[in-house]
Amino acid sequence: MFRAWFAKEPRRQGFHELVVGKCLKPFDIVTSFEILNKGGDNAEYITSDGHIVDGKNLQDKAIAKSLDFKWITSGVQCYASHKYTKESGSNQDSQYKEQLNLLRSFNAEHRAV
Numbered sequence: 001m002f003r004a005w006f007a008k009e010p011r012r013q014g015f016h017e018l019v020v021g022k023c024l025k026p027f028d029i030v031t032s033f034e035i036l037n038k039g040g041d042n043a044e045y046i047t048s049d050g051h052i053v054d055g056k057n058l059q060d061k062a063i064a065k066s067l068d069f070k071w072i073t074s075g076v077q078c079y080a081s082h083k084y085t086k087e088s089g090s091n092q093d094s095q096y097k098e099q100l101n102l103l104r105s106f107n108a109e110h111r112a113v
Contacts, residue, residue: 020069020082033071044070044079046102052079065102 037043041056045064068082
């Protein structure tokens, strides 16, 4: 009973992040895969204007989203924001909209000229 009361909920244990790592690491073109910090000075964020900043240099958390992973593919640094929701409904819808808005703002800033 004690363990059940104090156990972390599975989605808060980072299991889904470990699965992503296991899926990407076998590919030869994926190197330096890293699960990023969740918060604090060493966390990495993408701002609404598409810049990657660390937590200590982040001016306004309202205009940035934390990044969950980074790796290198063919010499290109890649970042990912990975969201997981347990149930369907408003929480899942807001996570989807958040990711979509993030991609749209990043694409608007970094279109090829």
